[in-house]
Structure formats: C-alpha cells, structure tokens
Amino acid sequence: MRILICDDHDASRIVLSKYLARYGTCTLVDNGAEAISLYAESQQSDEPFQLVCIDILMPQMDGFNTLRSIRELEKVFSPKDTDKLKVIMVTALDDTDNIHQAYSLGCDAYLMKPYTLQQVDDTLKSLGLIT
Amino acid sequence: MDTISQLYFEETMEQLENAEGCLNEMQQFFQPAHVDRLFRYIHSVKGSSDMMGFSEVKDLSHVLEDLLSQAREGKKTLTGELMDVCYQSVDTLIHMVENRKQDVHGSASVRLISESRNLIQQLQQISEESSFEMSVLREPVTFPEEPHASAAPVSISLPDPAAIKPPAPPAEVLLPDISSETSSPASNPLPIPVPVPVHRYYVRMLLSPDNPMTAVTRFLILKRLDENGVVIYTHPSRELIEAMTELPVSQNLQDANGALTFLNPHEMVFLYRSNLSRDHLSRELDVGYVEDHFVIDLGKTYQEYRMTKDDRAFFKYYFNEYARILSSLEQLTRQSRHGQQATPGPHWQKIHYSLIKISSRIIQLPSNERYHQWINAHQLAKDFFELETTANQPKTPALITYLKTLLMHAATDAWRLVKNEVVIKHLHLEEKQHVLLSLQNLSLELNPDLHQVLLVDVSAKNRLLESEVKSILSIFQTLKEKQIRPLLIHDGKNRLRIDQGTEPLPLKSLFVQYQYEHQLLEKALLQLCHHPFFPETEGGVS
Numbered sequence A: 001m002r003i004l005i006c007d008d009h010d011a012s013r014i015v016l017s018k019y020l021a022r023y024g025t026c027t028l029v030d031n032g033a034e035a036i037s038l039y040a041e042s043q044q045s046d047e048p049f050q051l052v053c054i055d056i057l058m059p060q061m062d063g064f065n066t067l068r069s070i071r072e073l074e075k076v077f078s079p080k081d082t083d084k085l086k087v088i089m090v091t092a093l094d095d096t097d098n099i100h101q102a103y104s105l106g107c108d109a110y111l112m113k114p115y116t117l118q119q120v121d122d123t124l125k126s127l128g129l130i131t
Numbered sequence B: 001m002d003t004i005s006q007l008y009f010e011e012t013m014e015q016l017e018n019a020e021g022c023l024n025e026m027q028q029f030f031q032p033a034h035v036d037r038l039f040r041y042i043h044s045v046k047g048s049s050d051m052m053g054f055s056e057v058k059d060l061s062h063v064l065e066d067l068l069s070q071a072r073e074g075k076k077t078l079t080g081e082l083m084d085v086c087y088q089s090v091d092t093l094i095h096m097v098e099n100r101k102q103d104v105h106g107s108a109s110v111r112l113i114s115e116s117r118n119l120i121q122q123l124q125q126i127s128e129e130s131s132f133e134m135s136v137l138r139e140p141v142t143f144p145e146e147p148h149a150s151a152a153p154v155s156i157s158l159p160d161p162a163a164i165k166p167p168a169p170p171a172e173v174l175l176p177d178i179s180s181e182t183s184s185p186a187s188n189p190l191p192i193p194v195p196v197p198v199h200r201y202y203v204r205m206l207l208s209p210d211n212p213m214t215a216v217t218r219f220l221i222l223k224r225l226d227e228n229g230v231v232i233y234t235h236p237s238r239e240l241i242e243a244m245t246e247l248p249v250s251q252n253l254q255d256a257n258g259a260l261t262f263l264n265p266h267e268m269v270f271l272y273r274s275n276l277s278r279d280h281l282s283r284e285l286d287v288g289y290v291e292d293h294f295v296i297d298l299g300k301t302y303q304e305y306r307m308t309k310d311d312r313a314f315f316k317y318y319f320n321e322y323a324r325i326l327s328s329l330e331q332l333t334r335q336s337r338h339g340q341q342a343t344p345g346p347h348w349q350k351i352h353y354s355l356i357k358i359s360s361r362i363i364q365l366p367s368n369e370r371y372h373q374w375i376n377a378h379q380l381a382k383d384f385f386e387l388e389t390t391a392n393q394p395k396t397p398a399l400i401t402y403l404k405t406l407l408m409h410a411a412t413d414a415w416r417l418v419k420n421e422v423v424i425k426h427l428h429l430e431e432k433q434h435v436l437l438s439l440q441n442l443s444l445e446l447n448p449d450l451h452q453v454l455l456v457d458v459s460a461k462n463r464l465l466e467s468e469v470k471s472i473l474s475i476f477q478t479l480k481e482k483q484i485r486p487l488l489i490h491d492g493k494n495r496l497r498i499d500q501g502t503e504p505l506p507l508k509s510l511f512v513q514y515q516y517e518h519q520l521l522e523k524a525l526l527q528l529c530h531h532p533f534f535p536e537t538e539g540g541v542s
Helices: A011-020 A034-043 A065-075 A094-105 A117-126 B002-027 B032-052 B055-072 B078-103 B107-128 B132-138 B214-228 B240-245 B249-253 B278-284 B308-335 B346-360 B369-390 B397-422 B435-445 B466-481 B517-530
Strands: A002-005 A026-028 A049-056 A084-090 A109-112 B199-207 B230-235 B267-274 B290-297 B425-426 B453-457 B485-490 B511-513
Touching: A002 A011, A002 A034, A002 B290, A011 A026, A011 A049, A011 A117, A026 A034, A034 A049, A034 A065, A034 B214, A049 A065, A065 A084, A065 A094, A065 B214, A094 B055, A094 B107, A109 B107, B002 B032, B002 B078, B002 B199, B032 B055, B032 B078, B055 B078, B055 B107, B078 B107, B107 B517, B199 B214, B199 B278, B199 B517, B214 B230, B214 B278, B230 B240, B230 B346, B230 B517, B267 B517, B278 B290, B308 B346, B308 B397, B346 B369, B369 B397, B425 B435, B435 B466, B453 B517, B466 B485, B485 B517, B511 B517
Parallel strands: A002 A026, A002 A049, A049 A084, A084 A109, B425 B453, B453 B485, B485 B511
Antiparallel strands: B199 B267, B199 B290, B230 B267
C-alpha cells in the first residue's frame, strides 16, 4: 500500500510515517500543492496511493483546499466508486466546525493530534485498510 | 451563553422533541398531517441552525427536509426503512444540538459527524430512488380526500444551474461589405429563466514554472471556475485542459488555431461569468503553484474604473513616498541588527511623515469603491505605526518586519490597481478625427509593459477608405511588433462601410461589433481569443 503524508510540521510528519511504515511505503511532503501533484502523478502510475493523510493548518494552501482539490481530481481519474482513495485528516483542530467542514469536503476519517498507535490502527481498521 | 443562543437551544430542542413525538404518532397511526408537521419542525430547525452557523445541524436537517417535502408531495411513503432513517436522523440532530450546547469538541464530535455523513448519504440515496412503486403502495395509507394526494408521481427536479450554460455570446464580426442590416439582438430563448451570473471577469494567471504537474493545476483551476460560474472562454482550450496532458512549451505557443500567440506558455486566460466578488474569486483561484494572477472586472474596468490624471499623479506620488519609507525601514533594520537601540529616531520620524503625507492625499481620491481595499490596507499600516510611536519601547527587528509586511500589502494592492487599469487602452475616434494621424501618434505612445490591448472605437465614422484601411494595417503591424493587440470596434449604428475597391480587405478578425456598451469589452476580448494575432496573408478573408 502506498501512503502519502502531507504535513508542514517536520516532527509530526515523521512520527506518523513511523507509525504507518508497518502498513506500506510512505511518501512525505510538506505542502498541499506538492501533495496534489504527487497524487495526480501516482494516479497515472501502476501503483496509485491508497491513503492520504493531510494536516489542516499549513501555510499557503491549507488542508481543506488540498482535500477539495484531490477529490476533484479523483472524479476524473477514477470515476468508479469501488477503490476510492481514503483520506484521513490529521490535525490538532478539535472544534465541531472544522470537523464538519472536513467531512463535508469528503474526508473518510479525522484523527486528532496527539494520537496513539492504537488510535491510528483503529482508524485504519475502520476504513478497511487493514484487518 | 448569550440570549440568542439560549433561545436557539430552547426552541430547537423543543422542536426536535416535537418531531420525535410526531414520528412516534406516525408509527401508530399514519396521517398526512403528521408529515406536514414534521416537515415544519425540521424546516425551522434548519433555518435557525443556519443562522447560528451550526452547519453540521443545518446540513443534516436540510437533507431530511428534502426527503420530507417529497413525502408531502406524495412521492415517497414513510414506511419501514425510511422511518428508521428518519428516527436516526432526528436522534442525531438532537445529539448534535446537545453537543453544541455543551460545547463538546474532539472525538465525540468526530463520531457524531461521521455518523451524520452516513445518514446524509442514506437520505440522499432514498431521495434519488425512483418512486413509482412507492406511489402505488401509498394509496391505501393516505386519505383519498387529501387534495395533494392526486399529485402525479413524476419527480420535478430543479435544473442544475451549472448544466444550463447560456451560449457564449457570438462575436459579431462586421464584414467589410456589410452595409445593410447589422445584427439581431442576442436573444437566446432559454426554456427556464436561469439567473445569469452578474459579474464578468477577464482572468489571467501565470503558473509557476517549477510546477511538476502543470496540467493538474490547470485542470483544478478550470474545475473551480466551473463550480462557481460559467466559463466562456479558456486558453489553453478546454479539451486540452480536461485531457490533462502536459503541453510542450513550443506547441503551446502556437496551438492548432494559431490563437493567442502573445501568451507565455505558463499563462492561462479565462473569460468568466460569475456571482463571486472579485476578492472571492481571487481566493478561489489559489490552488498552489500559481505565481501571480489578475482579475479584471469587465463590467467596471471600462466604465467606472477609469483612472483620472489626478489618480495617476497620486499613485506616482505614493510610490515615491513608499520608496522613501522602505529605505528608512532598511536603515532601522540595520540599526537593530547591529545591537544598537533602535529607539524612535530620525528614520522613524521620516516614515511617520511620509505616511501622514500619503494619508492627507488619499482624501483627494474620488470616493470610489475600487480604492477601499487599498485605503484600508494603508490605514491599517498607519494606525499600527502610530500606536508604536506613542508606545515608548525599543523597536525590535520582528516589529519592523511586521511593519514592512503591512506596508507591502498596501503597496501590492496599489500596484494592482495601477496595473490592472492599463491593460486595456480604449480610444474613441470622433467623427471628423483623422484615423491615421491619431493612430500613428498613439502607436508611438503605447508602452507594451502597460498596455496589452488597444481598442479603437470607430463608431462615429461611417466610412473607411481602402487606403485608410491599408495604413491602419501597417500601423497595426508595428503594434504587433510591440506585442500589443489592436481591435477596431464599432457599435453598428452608423453603418460602417469599408470602401474595398477591387481587393477584399483582411479586416475580418480585427473588427468587433457591439450593441451595448457593457458587452463591449467582453466581445472584444473574445474576438482576440478566437482569432490569430493578425491576418497573416493579405486578402485572406474568405
């Protein structure tokens, strides 16, 4: 499984990649624009990303904007509903408005920082990525 | 908790409880009046939640309301599975309002909202399902005397405004030999009156050259625009953007239509209609890897947003003062970096004076909506500065950097105001004015850095001679070398006739006819986009 992690904060990017390394190869980027182009690139390759983790608070392009762009692109690359890309918002924002916005833009799960290994596993399980 | 939110929570909880009671009654004895009541409860919950800004409550109640309104019209029957979903929705709504009341954050919120997304999906699915079988089942349940029970089970779906695009206004071309009737008004009979977006924009953007996936960025920009309005013209063409192929640099410059040779390979151009405001549109265009962009409001550039001489003088003055401010700031930064105490000294004073000078001149600007944003940015910088001047503290480097940023914002705005203005140069020829002389003078004056499009209005003339046209073409040739795109425009009232003699004249792509002034710019730009820079072969009009 290929995983894309997008977070502008070095430490949290690395921590998450350490957690997720057991389940797949992680690609790390530090801004939304790069995440979008990598996602598009992977869609044209043999092994597209299956999971994207996005931070919300990022300079320039924020996580909502990134998520929205990725979902727009997805409609073109894989119009079928079957293997939809899973997107997890990984963030320290915990208020209802942000959570609601993330879900209405089409994220699949919302992981709140700080998280434990158990929480990461549970989230992946609920998405059906691991058993 | 203030009174308004208190009122909201009381009222909404009461309504939701009523709704639940209503559902309970419906389980025991179904009556169409129940659906009506339920609908009203949910409707008012939706309205008030929207007002409070609780969008998650609003979203769910909105979908539920849609479904109930179908049930009211007799297109759906509230039985079995559907009842369950309604129960769950009302239950979730109650939880969500409770959460808001107690200000619960975190994982509880996440669980609730993901649940509500599932419900919304279910409800939408049910709403979309065809309801023919349902309508048959419905008969024994409802009362026949209900007047709306006889409503045909045909779903009337509102037209998707994005799907119905008003046809792009045809760029009416005045052929050299047209002398009789000019044009019919652009009446496009649409089956349903769709509100036409009010604003018209010319958007031009420069994409970053180090973007690894330019095609993707292009595509995203187009999609964003599609969502919020009607794209009338794009460059590169819509097909190319949607195919998401990377365009090789050389091909991009001279595409199949030979159009738009003046564009840089990383540029994009749109003609766009939308209800978004200009600022909102600018925000919408931010998808990463965009170096710069500008948006010209076609409705306003030409008529209202015309800078007067005084305005220009003002901005010249402003930029001069701004240069002084910057150099003083530079000095201050150096001082503070060298550990010296950067207390308010002569440099600080200089900046203050410059700011006051600028502010005193701002009053002379016409009170135009256009300048508001910039004036606000400037005022903010000035206020901040004055606050710091009275506070008798040493000026830290961070403070100076912040001040610089504030001033920079104002300056960028001002630069845009000046820059946007001069992209299009409009020249109106008077009746007796000599076409050639005025054009020749103008072609010397024009500066390719400032002007990109030249519109020559020849409406007042009623006849162009062959020799004149030839000379116009040669002047336009020099403009082409300067990368300025010329167009002749005409309102068609004086029946312009071109004395073409024996040879047909190559003017087709340089003529634009307009009927109403507000269409002028849009049509002219469309014409520029659809035709190559300049007719390559003389006499090449078919």
